[in-house]
Amino acid sequence: MSVWNWLALGGAAVVALAVVAEARRRALSGPRGRRFFRHPTAMPGTFVLAFFVTIAVAAPAVAPYPPYYQIDVVHPDQPPSVRFPLGTDPLSRDVWSRLAYGARISLGIGTLAMVVAVTLGAAVGAVAGYFRGSVDAALMRVVDVALAMPRIFVLLMAVALWEHLPLWVLVLLIGLTGWFGTSRLVRAEVLSLREREFVSAARALGARSGHIIFRHVLPNAAAPIIVSAALGIGNVMLLEAGLSFLGMGVPSPAPSWGNMIADGLPKMAVAPWSATFPGLAISLVVMALNAIGDALRDALDPRRETA
Amino acid sequence: MTEPLLRVRDLKTYFVTEQGRGTARAVDGVSFEVQPGETLGIVGESGCGKTVTSLSILRLIPEPPGHVRPGSFIEFEGRNLLTLEPRELRAIRGNEIAMIFQEPMTSLNPVFTVGDQIAEAAIVHQGLGRAAARARAIEMLRLVGIPDPDERVDHYPHQMSGGMRQRVMIAMALVCRPKLLIADEPTTALDVTIQAQILELLDRLQAELGMAVMLITHDLGVVAGSADRVVVMYAGQVVEQAPTPELFARPLHPYTEGLLASVPRLDAPPAGARAGGRLHSIPGQVPAATAWPSGCRFHPRCPYAWDRCRAEEPPLLDAAGTGGTGPGSHTVRCWLLTEPRRRTPAPRP
Amino acid sequence: MTPAALVQVEGLVKHFPGERRWFGLGRPRSVVRAVDGVSFAIPAGSTLGLVGESGCGKSTTGRAMLRLIEPDRGRVTIDGQDVLALGARELRALRRRMQIVFQDPYGSLNPRMTVRQTLVEPLAIHRIAIGREAERRIAALLEEVGLDPAFEGSYPHELSGGQRQRVGIARALSVEPQVLVLDEPVSALDVSVQAQVLNLLADLQARRRLTYLFIAHDLAVVKHIADQVAVMYLGKIVEHAPAPALYAGPRHPYTASLLSAVPVPDPTAQRQRIVLSGDVPSPAHPPAGCPFHPRCPHPKKNDRCRTEAPALREVTPDQRVACHFAEEPLQPS
Ligand SMILES: Nc1ncnc2c1ncn2[C@@H]1O[C@H](COP(=O)(O)OP(=O)(O)OP(=O)(O)O)[C@@H](O)[C@H]1O
Numbered sequence: 001m002s003v004w005n006w007l008a009l010g011g012a013a014v015v016a017l018a019v020v021a022e023a024r025r026r027a028l029s030g031p032r033g034r035r036f037f038r039h040p041t042a043m044p045g046t047f048v049l050a051f052f053v054t055i056a057v058a059a060p061a062v063a064p065y066p067p068y069y070q071i072d073v074v075h076p077d078q079p080p081s082v083r084f085p086l087g088t089d090p091l092s093r094d095v096w097s098r099l100a101y102g103a104r105i106s107l108g109i110g111t112l113a114m115v116v117a118v119t120l121g122a123a124v125g126a127v128a129g130y131f132r133g134s135v136d137a138a139l140m141r142v143v144d145v146a147l148a149m150p151r152i153f154v155l156l157m158a159v160a161l162w163e164h165l166p167l168w169v170l171v172l173l174i175g176l177t178g179w180f181g182t183s184r185l186v187r188a189e190v191l192s193l194r195e196r197e198f199v200s201a202a203r204a205l206g207a208r209s210g211h212i213i214f215r216h217v218l219p220n221a222a223a224p225i226i227v228s229a230a231l232g233i234g235n236v237m238l239l240e241a242g243l244s245f246l247g248m249g250v251p252s253p254a255p256s257w258g259n260m261i262a263d264g265l266p267k268m269a270v271a272p273w274s275a276t277f278p279g280l281a282i283s284l285v286v287m288a289l290n291a292i293g294d295a296l297r298d299a300l301d302p303r304r305e306t307a
Numbered sequence: 308m309t310e311p312l313l314r315v316r317d318l319k320t321y322f323v324t325e326q327g328r329g330t331a332r333a334v335d336g337v338s339f340e341v342q343p344g345e346t347l348g349i350v351g352e353s354g355c356g357k358t359v360t361s362l363s364i365l366r367l368i369p370e371p372p373g374h375v376r377p378g379s380f381i382e383f384e385g386r387n388l389l390t391l392e393p394r395e396l397r398a399i400r401g402n403e404i405a406m407i408f409q410e411p412m413t414s415l416n417p418v419f420t421v422g423d424q425i426a427e428a429a430i431v432h433q434g435l436g437r438a439a440a441r442a443r444a445i446e447m448l449r450l451v452g453i454p455d456p457d458e459r460v461d462h463y464p465h466q467m468s469g470g471m472r473q474r475v476m477i478a479m480a481l482v483c484r485p486k487l488l489i490a491d492e493p494t495t496a497l498d499v500t501i502q503a504q505i506l507e508l509l510d511r512l513q514a515e516l517g518m519a520v521m522l523i524t525h526d527l528g529v530v531a532g533s534a535d536r537v538v539v540m541y542a543g544q545v546v547e548q549a550p551t552p553e554l555f556a557r558p559l560h561p562y563t564e565g566l567l568a569s570v571p572r573l574d575a576p577p578a579g580a581r582a583g584g585r586l587h588s589i590p591g592q593v594p595a596a597t598a599w600p601s602g603c604r605f606h607p608r609c610p611y612a613w614d615r616c617r618a619e620e621p622p623l624l625d626a627a628g629t630g631g632t633g634p635g636s637h638t639v640r641c642w643l644l645t646e647p648r649r650r651t652p653a654p655r656p
Numbered sequence: 657m658t659p660a661a662l663v664q665v666e667g668l669v670k671h672f673p674g675e676r677r678w679f680g681l682g683r684p685r686s687v688v689r690a691v692d693g694v695s696f697a698i699p700a701g702s703t704l705g706l707v708g709e710s711g712c713g714k715s716t717t718g719r720a721m722l723r724l725i726e727p728d729r730g731r732v733t734i735d736g737q738d739v740l741a742l743g744a745r746e747l748r749a750l751r752r753r754m755q756i757v758f759q760d761p762y763g764s765l766n767p768r769m770t771v772r773q774t775l776v777e778p779l780a781i782h783r784i785a786i787g788r789e790a791e792r793r794i795a796a797l798l799e800e801v802g803l804d805p806a807f808e809g810s811y812p813h814e815l816s817g818g819q820r821q822r823v824g825i826a827r828a829l830s831v832e833p834q835v836l837v838l839d840e841p842v843s844a845l846d847v848s849v850q851a852q853v854l855n856l857l858a859d860l861q862a863r864r865r866l867t868y869l870f871i872a873h874d875l876a877v878v879k880h881i882a883d884q885v886a887v888m889y890l891g892k893i894v895e896h897a898p899a900p901a902l903y904a905g906p907r908h909p910y911t912a913s914l915l916s917a918v919p920v921p922d923p924t925a926q927r928q929r930i931v932l933s934g935d936v937p938s939p940a941h942p943p944a945g946c947p948f949h950p951r952c953p954h955p956k957k958n959d960r961c962r963t964e965a966p967a968l969r970e971v972t973p974d975q976r977v978a979c980h981f982a983e984e985p986l987q988p989s
Pocket residue numbers: 322323324331332333334351352353354355356357358359360369372373525595596
């Protein structure tokens with residue numbers, strides 16, 4: 001790893017710190033932001049997330065090698081050194097470089113799949129909760145059944161039917177199987193919101209259902225949606241890691257943290273670094289997301305929205 | 308003059324609000340006395356500090372964010388409640404001083420029968436056995452006018468109506484025959500016909516048990532019918548204090564005057580508004596507890612206010628010449644008392 | 657009924673199914689008869705006060721009239737137009753003519769919308785005004801309800817109860833309705849602010865010739881604003897009369913006891929209180945016969961009350977009462 005890479009890495013850490021400081025400065029002017037940062041793990045969580053996002057964005061700068069680049073066949077399973085800060089994997093690729101590029105894939109899949117899931121979940125939940133009656137009954141039965149099926153099993157089946165799974169299909173599949181919980185959450189929220197008088201007032205004014213849902217109901221249900229999204233991204237990353245580990249997720253040689261673990265695992269006894277570091281990265285990011293989700297839950301709790 | 312049962316002097320209870328919004332001076336120098344056996348009405352609009360006053364007396368203020376400021380003084384039968392040990396305090400709470408709360412729906416524990424809840428105080432404070440306490444609970448339910456008390460004693464709160472729950476609350480409060488009952492808006496959540504029942508019940512029980520009652524309410528009609536003396540609160544302070552007939556016949560504080568004039572009345576000529584008559588109203592609204600106005604706290608809404616009101620905070624002035632805050636006294640926190648001529652411009656239409 | 661009446665309600669019924677047996681699959685256990693055959697007429701520019709205790713069906717009546725709740729049966733006409741026969745599109749158009757103001761000043765405004773956004777919405781929905789014109793109208797509305805224009809950018813939690821209620825009134829007025837249902841508009845307000853809002857409502861009515869259905873549980877407040885008063889008990893109107901007649905000589909024992917239960921702020925008033933025994937029965941199980949008989953203090957109460965429900969009948973030319981003994985006036989309060 002060259003001086004230039006080290007500088008870039010240091011730069012990434014500085015950027016992450018700056019992001020946290022700036023976010024904190026802005027947040028402290030409002031009561032919600034204050035509640036967010038009062039949570040003990042909110043700061044470290046935000047920092048870890050900001051750091052990995054910066055790494056992902058700046059992968060070409062912080063990584064000394066391209067992700068697929070095999071140094072040469074004589075360098076497999078090198079322990080961490082100045083040249084290979086996290087060692088090399090059994091195919092003599094630089095673990096650090098793959099970790100940096102893997103952040104793009106792992107975080108990207110997590111975010112995109114969650115966007116799909118949350119959009120779908122919010123839509124279904126809002127429709128079920130707002131219209132109630134048979135629409136609600138039908139949708140919620142579907143959700144019940146879907147929640148009863150183990151998700152990983154459904155995904156494995158879908159993946160097994162495909163020969164070469166394009167990445168966007170994987171994202172879509174994870175998203176499509178991940179909205180059930182969110183929809184229940186949103187439905188419960190909408191059921192109580194629709195009884196609020198400002199919704200009646202909007203109906204009395206002659207507003208259409210769509211307008212009422214988008215203008216009056218969903219914005220007031222935003223807090224649980226955001227929280228469930230934050231917690232959900234971590235979940236999706238774990239799921240992707242699991243699938244990749246089983247060899248059914250992101251196809252090699254593209255690096256994802258999941259398939260990096262899979263690649264490194266057979267040599268765990270002699271070269272633990274190539275599986276351990278991606279595992280550590282996943283744990284860190286998932287913990288950071290959970291911390292942020294928890295802090296958001298406190299910050300956005302409408303019961304604490306004092307007059 | 309007999310010794311008062313309860314004497315509150317210069318009570319200050321403040322709350323620290325979330326950063327940036329300052330201190331809420333919820334109760335800010337309140338003084339009054341309750342004589343044995345009398346009913347003291349405390350009236351005021353939402354947020355003027357009625358509930359905080361009563362919670363301070365029982366030392367039930369959540370700390371933090373709240374705290375009773377040093378210099379405050381609450382004396383019950385010669386004992387300073389603010390310096391009592393927790394153990395001594397518990398012996399007084401629910402035993403000698405009892406309280407009923409604003410919300411009959413949420414103040415009862417849903418998982419215990421009403422009988423258990425009434426009996427608990429008797430067991431704790433008077434060392435009654437299970438059977439004796441249950442008998443006492445039934446007797447209390449009968450006293451507060453609940454039909455079939457032997458059966459009702461085993462019911463849960465959700466099986467009762469709002470009016471019955473409020474009766475149960477009263478039964479719970481009275482089970483140890485307290486000397487002072489603090490009733491914080493006991494009828495606000497109830498319908499008028501049920502309110503009439505509860506007020507009548509309180510009147511009767513007070514006569515039978517000889518206890519003193521602090522009746523807290525925002526409804527001037529309620530105090531007119533039940534209280535011997537009235538304390539009017541505004542913005543965390545007592546602004547007027549007088550015997551009931553005197554207060555209604557001769558309200559001296561412009562706030563009391565305005566409040567009395569703005570109550571829609573059944574005994575007014577019919578359809579006042581349509582006949583061109585309008586209700587009197589006090590302009591503006593009650594300020595926030597974090598930002599009481601300087602000078603007289605009522606001056607921004609007062610029709611008489613002049614320079615002195617804006618600059619200087621009036622003390623409680625004696626209007627009856629009796630001194631003190633005991634029975635028969637009439638005190639007013641208003642500079643008009645020193646310059647009665649200024650009352651001339653009639654309040655706005 | 658007077659042909660001049662702008663609003664006519666006839667035989668309005670709304671029953672809510674109770675809980676169902678068998679985990680929500682069986683027959684409903686009992687039916688809540690929230691509104692059970694309510695009729696009234698309100699002449700243009702006047703106010704009908706609808707009074708009664710909690711749960712007697714006042715709000716349900718008001719909402720069913722506007723079809724915020726679909727009534728089960730009955731007829732509602734405004735200016736001759738049959739409200740219950742309208743399709744979704746015509747109903748939205750009708751919303752411009754009848755509006756509602758709610759009791760809870762905290763719950764009836766969207767917490768995430770500023771005052772301006774709240775007031776722009778109805779103008780946009782009905783394509784009344786946009787841009788500059790909308791701004792001008794909002795300024796005029798705020799002026800009319802007595803709210804400082806500085807509050808335009810405020811969120812509801814930054815306003816006091818009285819200010820919020822003014823925003824609610826301004827929102828209802830923005831579409832220039834003829835009829836306003838006021839569902840306990842001052843019950844949640846402090847006395848000093850309540851008087852401000854009542855005065856505002858009276859002024860608006862005089863200026864805009866509005867027709868009000870004024871719902872309240874406080875007879876003293878209603879006396880101040882209503883031309884006629886209808887008293888409800890368990891989903892039915894038990895007495896309906898012009899305000900002066902009703903306050904001077906109530907003929908239903910329930911009206912009489914309601915009147916006598918209102919606390920009067922005058923310690924010297926010598927009043928004979930009629931204290932009713934018992935609680936209001938649940939509208940899911942109304943008593944047989946006259947619904948009021950278990951609590952009725954009428955000296956002549958007899959077996960007929962327990963078995964035969966009295967109809968709402970005309971006792972004097974304009975006083976309608978549902979009591980078997982309505983002929984003799986009761987002692988006025
Ligand atoms: N826990 C608390 N934290 C901060 N402020 C508080 C707290 N409790 C009360 N206050 C403030 O103290 C003031 C007085 O409140 P209090 O409950 O005594 O009013 P009240 O006279 O009982 O009114 P109401 O008629 O609404 O019951 C209010 O302005 C309120 O905001």
